[in-house]
Amino acid sequence: MPAVTLYARQRSIGDAPTHDGVESAHVAALLLTSSVEHRVERCATAASSPSGALPCVEIDGDVDGDASGAGPAPRSAREAAHRCATATRTRTRDCDGDASADERAMIAGLHALARENLRLASEYFAYVDAVGYEARKEELAKTLPWPLSAWTARSAAKEAKRELDRAGVDGERACAMAVEAYGALNNRLVNSNARHGDGYWLCGAKPRSCDAAAYAQLSYHARSPSCGPLRAEMKRYPRLIQYVNDVTERLVEMEKTLVQNADDVEPSRGTAPTVDPSAWGDRYDSNHAERRTGWKPRTTKAKKMSExxxxxxxxxxxxxxxxxxxxxxxxxxxxxxxxxxxxxxxxxxxxxxxxxxxxx
Structure with a gap:
């Protein structure tokens, strides 16, 4: 097996409350479900990684699978995550290698749901929605000085908003896309659980790459305070919530044998953080309706003056x-x-x- 090192924003599974850690959680889950022994180095900023972006995976000294060793750095976290996932699946043990043709078609469809539905919903409530935008500014302020933290948050929000506007995604559309993915994933889990019992995954009794992609987004929706409207919708799918808790527990167990931290910090060996939907808001309350409506420009009304x-x-x-x-x-x-x-x-x-x- 090649020597693999993952440079990520967070060290353990279930520890990514901000959107910056979603892609890192995706690559970390992919390494674990592929049964790849690796080291994890936690980076506060992208400048700490060899590629200049997070996440970053180094395989036998080759950063992000670039054989030339002098390739350009990823331009965004999305590109960095794609390169990490591609390198992991091609240079290490591929967890989809023994899948049948029907399973590969199902895996491709689930990847599309995670990429087009869940990801766009995550980005809307992380960058465009006012609550998520303020939470991200506060998170960046912990590692970057002002005004660099504010400028970084604003530039990322403008870039994400341009992409979402081109796709026609607003608050209502983001929730609708997430609900569409929730329903499809919930049906897959019900069928898989009925066939394989407690050892279920999305495509059977074995973890696949689609589990890593879907889990990273679902875990963010279930754990981030920015995704209140999405959690209110997810509350209608208890099997989906159980899936997040089950996969979190399984991945934490895998960390105990597959992860050796480069900075001599032991991987998480405690109880896996459990998602509790009882504290989530209701989809019919006023706050959910207001945030689902989406952001609108502030209007100023002329105040009527007295004599x-x-x-x-x-x-x-x-x-x-x-x-x-x-x-x-x-x-x-x-x-x-x-x-x-x-x-x-x-x-x-x-x-x-x-x-x-x-x-x-």
């Missing part, structure tokens, strides 16, 4: 006018401003008289 307010404003304008007149008068009387037109006229007359004398 007393109008009189005070009129007196204020009189005071400003009197003060301006007083200052101008003082500048004239004090000699700060002089208007002298006679000297110029006399000088012109003198020049004219001299010209007459010269002619004579």
């Amino acid at each position: 007393k307010d109008k009189d005070m404003r009129r007196k204020a304008w009189y005071s400003v006018g009197f003060a301006a007149a007083s200052v101008i008068s003082y500048m004239f009387l004090g000699g700060f401003i002089q208007l002298d037109f006679d000297d110029e006229d006399d000088e012109d007359e003198d020049h004219a008289a001299d010209d007459v004398d010269d002619d004579e």
Whole structure:
């Protein structure tokens, strides 16, 4: 087996409450479900990784699977995650290697749900929604100085909003796309659990790459405070919530034997963090309805002034006018401003008289 090192924002599974850790959780889960022994180095910023972006996987000294060793750094976290996942699946033990043709078709469909539905919903409530945007600014402020943290959050939000606008995704559409994926995944889990019992996964009794992709997004929806509207929708699918808890527990168990941390920090060996939907909001409450409606530009309404307010404003304008007149008068009387037109006229007359004398 090749030597593999994962550079990620968080160290353990179930410990990614911010959107910056979703892609790291995806690659970490993919390494675990592929039964790849690896080391994990936790990085506070992307500059700490060899590729300049997070997540980053190093396989036998080859960063992100780039055989040339001098390839360009990933331009975004999404590109970095794609390169990490591709390198992991091609250079290490592929967890989809023994899948049948029907299973491969199902895996591709589940990947599409995670990429197109769950991911876009995550990005909307992480970057465009006001609650998620403020939470991300606070998280960045822990590692970056102001105003760099605010600028980073704003630039990422503008980039994500442009992509979401092109896709026609607003708050209502983001929730609808998530519900569509929740329903499809819930049906898959019900069938898989009925056939394989407690050892179920999305495509049978064995973990596949689609489990890592779907789990990373579902875990973020279930754990992040920014995804309140998504949690209210997920609450209708108890089998999906049970899947998040079961996979979290299984991955934490896998960490005990597959992860050796490079900084001598032991991997998480405690009880897996459990998702409890009883504390989630209801999909019919006012807060959920307001956030699902989506962000709208703030409108300012003209305030109707009383007669007393109008009189005070009129007196204020009189005071400003009197003060301006007083200052101008003082500048004239004090000699700060002089208007002298006679000297110029006399000088012109003198020049004219001299010209007459010269002619004579």
